[in-house]
Amino acid sequence: MPLPIIAFICLSILLTGCGFHLKGTQNKIEAIPLRLDSNRGQQDFEKAIEEAAVDMMIPFKDNAQWAIRINSTQRDKYRTTSSVTAERDRFMLIYRASFDLTHNHDGHLDTFGPVQIEQQASFQSNETKVVSKHNEEGQIYKELEKATARLLLKRAALIANEPPTCEAHKH
Secondary structure, rough: OOOHHHHHHHHHHHOOOOOOOOOOOOOOOHHHEEOOOOOOOOHHHHHHHHHHHHHHOOOOOOOEEEEEEEEEEEEOOOOOOOOOOOOEEEEEEEEEEEEEEEEEEEEEEEEEEEEEEEEHHHHEEEOOOOHHHHHHHHHHHHHHHHHHHHHHHHHHHHHHHHHOOOOOOOO
């Protein structure tokens, strides 16, 4: 075997053995414990947030200093085809969420927000298959809800890791 190949194999074994792994260029956000302040009427979205937190290894604790409060969620559907007689219509499905992030420290409550998040997906339907259209549309909205929950947690973690400065607390 040629010497360069042997050197490459030895280097690969050495690096693998010492735990060297490529981690990419993305900065890792520290998982600060969060609390989800329940908002009646948002149970489905709150469940999606809790599931995303487990997947993202973000701890939820009842006594966490940082709390997420969901203000609202909204589903919208816009037709993007121009023909009234089109057999297959295209739609844009949009899932929006608004939340506040609060930080309780030294008996003082700071509120960051409202933070707006929006996820979109296009959807094509055939009017002759109404039942399958509603099933597919519902599944797309569910996926948009999950994606919005993941993005909400990322934004909350970014704010919690580097909160904007408050002029009242600078001195």
